[in-house]
Amino acid sequence: MIAACDTQDFVPFGREFCRRHPGKFQLQVQNAVQAEHGLPLLKSFRDISIQENNKKEQWHFRHHIDDPIATEEEFDEELYVSGSTVVWSKGGQNGARSVMKTFTVESQVLQVSDGTVGYAPNVNSKMAQQE
Numbered sequence: 237m238i239a240a241c242d243t244q245d246f247v248p249f250g251r252e253f254c255r256r257h258p259g260k261f262q263l264q265v266q267n268a269v270q271a272e273h274g275l276p277l278l279k280s281f282r283d284i285s286i287q288e289n290n291k292k293e294q295w296h297f298r299h300h301i302d303d304p305i306a307t308e309e310e311f312d313e314e315l316y317v318s319g320s321t322v323v324w325s326k327g328g329q330n331g332a333r334s335v336m337k338t339f340t341v342e343s344q345v346l347q348v349s350d351g352t353v354g355y356a357p358n359v360n361s362k363m364a365q366q367e
Contacts, residue, residue, distance in 0.1 A: 250316020250323035
């Protein structure tokens with residue numbers, strides 16, 4: 237039997253987090269004496285753009301199963317990119333998510349990748365015993 241259910245769109249956690257993220261901001265240091273009065277105004281127009289801001293977003297979602305070496309149980313990781321901001325988040329099976337790290341850079345992020353670092357504690361000890 238096929239059961240019908242209310243389908244929902246997947247919304248990345250990083251997208252929700254970026255709505256509250258301050259994004260890029262730059263603190264400008266004002267000199268005490270400015271010889272050219274119109275120059276700061278001219279420089280401020282440089283940052284204004286009339287074009288629509290088309291931020292491209294992408295995300296990578298990984299599910300981690302129980303690992304006997306790891307101290308944690310099952311969890312999901314999301315690596316979300318929008319414009320110049322990258323959000324790395326992690327969540328458990330209870331539905332709670334937390335942000336592990338965010339990065340914001342000057343230019344637009346083109347591509348991100350993630351990886352897993354393995355650890356084999358017995359490899360070095362076996363090699364030392366053979367020598």
